Amino acid sequence: VRLYDYAASANCYKVRLLLAQLEIPYEKVSLDIFDGDTLTDAFGRMNPARTTPVLELGPDRHLTESNAILAYLAEGSDLLPEDRFDRAQVLRWLLFEQADVVPTMGGLRFRLVTGRLSAGDPDAERRRAGAEETLGVLDAHLSEREFLAADRYTVADIAVYAYTHVAHEAGVDASPYTAFAAWLARVEGRPRHMNDLEPYPPNASVKAGLSVYG
Amino acid sequence: VRLYDYAASANCYKVRLLLAQLEIPYEKVSLDIFDGDTLTDAFGRMNPARTTPVLELGPDRHLTESNAILAYLAEGSDLLPEDRFDRAQVLRWLLFEQADVVPTMGGLRFRLVTGRLSAGDPDAERRRAGAEETLGVLDAHLSEREFLAADRYTVADIAVYAYTHVAHEAGVDASPYTAFAAWLARVEGRPRHMNDLEPYPPNASVKAGLSVYG
Numbered sequence: 001v002r003l004y005d006y007a008a009s010a011n012c013y014k015v016r017l018l019l020a021q022l023e024i025p026y027e028k029v030s031l032d033i034f035d036g037d038t039l040t041d042a043f044g045r046m047n048p049a050r051t052t053p054v055l056e057l058g059p060d061r062h063l064t065e066s067n068a069i070l071a072y073l074a075e076g077s078d079l080l081p082e083d084r085f086d087r088a089q090v091l092r093w094l095l096f097e098q099a100d101v102v103p104t105m106g107g108l109r110f111r112l113v114t115g116r117l118s119a120g121d122p123d124a125e126r127r128r129a130g131a132e133e134t135l136g137v138l139d140a141h142l143s144e145r146e147f148l149a150a151d152r153y154t155v156a157d158i159a160v161y162a163y164t165h166v167a168h169e170a171g172v173d174a175s176p177y178t179a180f181a182a183w184l185a186r187v188e189g190r191p192r193h194m195n196d197l198e199p200y201p202p203n204a205s206v207k208a209g210l211s212v213y214g
Numbered sequence: 215v216r217l218y219d220y221a222a223s224a225n226c227y228k229v230r231l232l233l234a235q236l237e238i239p240y241e242k243v244s245l246d247i248f249d250g251d252t253l254t255d256a257f258g259r260m261n262p263a264r265t266t267p268v269l270e271l272g273p274d275r276h277l278t279e280s281n282a283i284l285a286y287l288a289e290g291s292d293l294l295p296e297d298r299f300d301r302a303q304v305l306r307w308l309l310f311e312q313a314d315v316v317p318t319m320g321g322l323r324f325r326l327v328t329g330r331l332s333a334g335d336p337d338a339e340r341r342r343a344g345a346e347e348t349l350g351v352l353d354a355h356l357s358e359r360e361f362l363a364a365d366r367y368t369v370a371d372i373a374v375y376a377y378t379h380v381a382h383e384a385g386v387d388a389s390p391y392t393a394f395a396a397w398l399a400r401v402e403g404r405p406r407h408m409n410d411l412e413p414y415p416p417n418a419s420v421k422a423g424l425s426v427y428g
Contacts, residue, residue: 048351048354048355049310049314049351057299061299063299063302063303063306064306065305065306065309065310065313067305067309068302068303068305068306068309069302071302071305072298072299072301072302072305075298084286084289085271085275085277085286087286088277088282088283088285088286089277089282091279091281091282091285091286091305091308092277092278092279092282094305094309095279095281095282095308095309095312096263096279098309098312098313099279099312099313099316099317100263102313103313103317122336122337123336123337123340126337137262137263140262141262
């Protein structure tokens with residue numbers, strides 16, 4: 001498989017982490033989203049939404065949406081349960097992550113460093129409050145269990161870990177959330193855990209055409 | 215099964231639509247989110263994120279996140295493919311819907327009618343632009359195929375239909391997107407299609423404690 005990857009994207013990092021943990025060999029194609037690499041016609045044919053990562057499984061066989069990629073790759077492994085209810089709970093957290101984690105902690109991290117927002121702007125404040133609300137939901141859930149779903153470490157944990165473990169880069173203070181912090185440590189203690197998520201380049205500027213939403 | 219439901223939520227409507235199309239009998243518990251029905255301790259135990267819908271499968275067996283509920287219910291039916299790649303493509307659109315459709319068309323519809331935003335506010339304008347970008351992605355994808363994934367009607371179509379078919383209620387003009395419009399008609403032509411999505415009550419006001427994000 002081939003992964004079209006951006007080093008500072010936690011959506012990409014989560015796929016790199018899963019590939020490492022499943023010991024799946026892959027070819028990485030490194031993109032620079034700030035240099036227009038996702039705005040080419042060739043990239044648009046692979047992913048009209050122009051987001052990273054994209055997983056290439058063969059000619060004209062591309063998969064987008066980081067959490068769909070996680071579920072695809074984890075099929076048949078311990079990281080995606082077979083049981084119908086357990087599998088639905090994993091999916092629940094994959095969806096929660098895109099709906100509540102990415103636009104708060106992910107979107108804020110991106111917008112602060114690219115200068116789209118400054119701390120204190122109304123939208124930054126809205127996202128910060130949403131981040132705290134989201135961490136509160138995670139903290140309450142994790143106060144009663146070791147991992148997010150199915151009583152074990154799954155792709156749900158990988159997905160939610162990706163942006164939440166860098167909440168501080170979004171200016172969010174995660175220290176009050178102690179059950180959440182203990183879960184971060186459990187995730188980091190899993191076999192073959194690795195972290196190669198890079199920071200955004202300083203003063204990165206966003207080219208016209210890069211998604212206005214998110 | 216029992217569905218905790220809010221009549222004007224398209225996240226709830228998509229589950230009602232699937233249940234009707236699969237001819238699954240269920241008990242509906244109607245909630246009024248503006249009257250605090252999702253802010254009770256009992257509801258919080260079912261869903262700490264306090265969103266609707268919630269599917270109850272048994273005592274202490276609750277499933278949240280509308281698209282996780284769709285995937286759970288459709289398992290084994292024609293509406294969720296068995297093939298690993300096709301299934302991943304369905305999941306891709308379920309995730310896209312929560313990441314790009316709900317916060318734009320869904321969030322804007324909710325915020326305009328509840329007075330959280332007025333047309334022309336910067337956040338309303340950002341969401342409207344995001345809605346148009348999202349409709350553009352859908353339109354381009356649907357210009358080359360009949361349904362979103364797996365060459366057939368699936369829960370991906372149900373999920374994306376839910377908020378996009380009421381884009382006008384969010385002040386979004388969907389008329390330029392002709393392939394999208396043709397797809398709406400194909401979805402509406404499916405056996406047992408029904409639409410009981412209600413408008414939000416006029417001048418509904420949001421109680422403290424109802425999610426600040428989304």
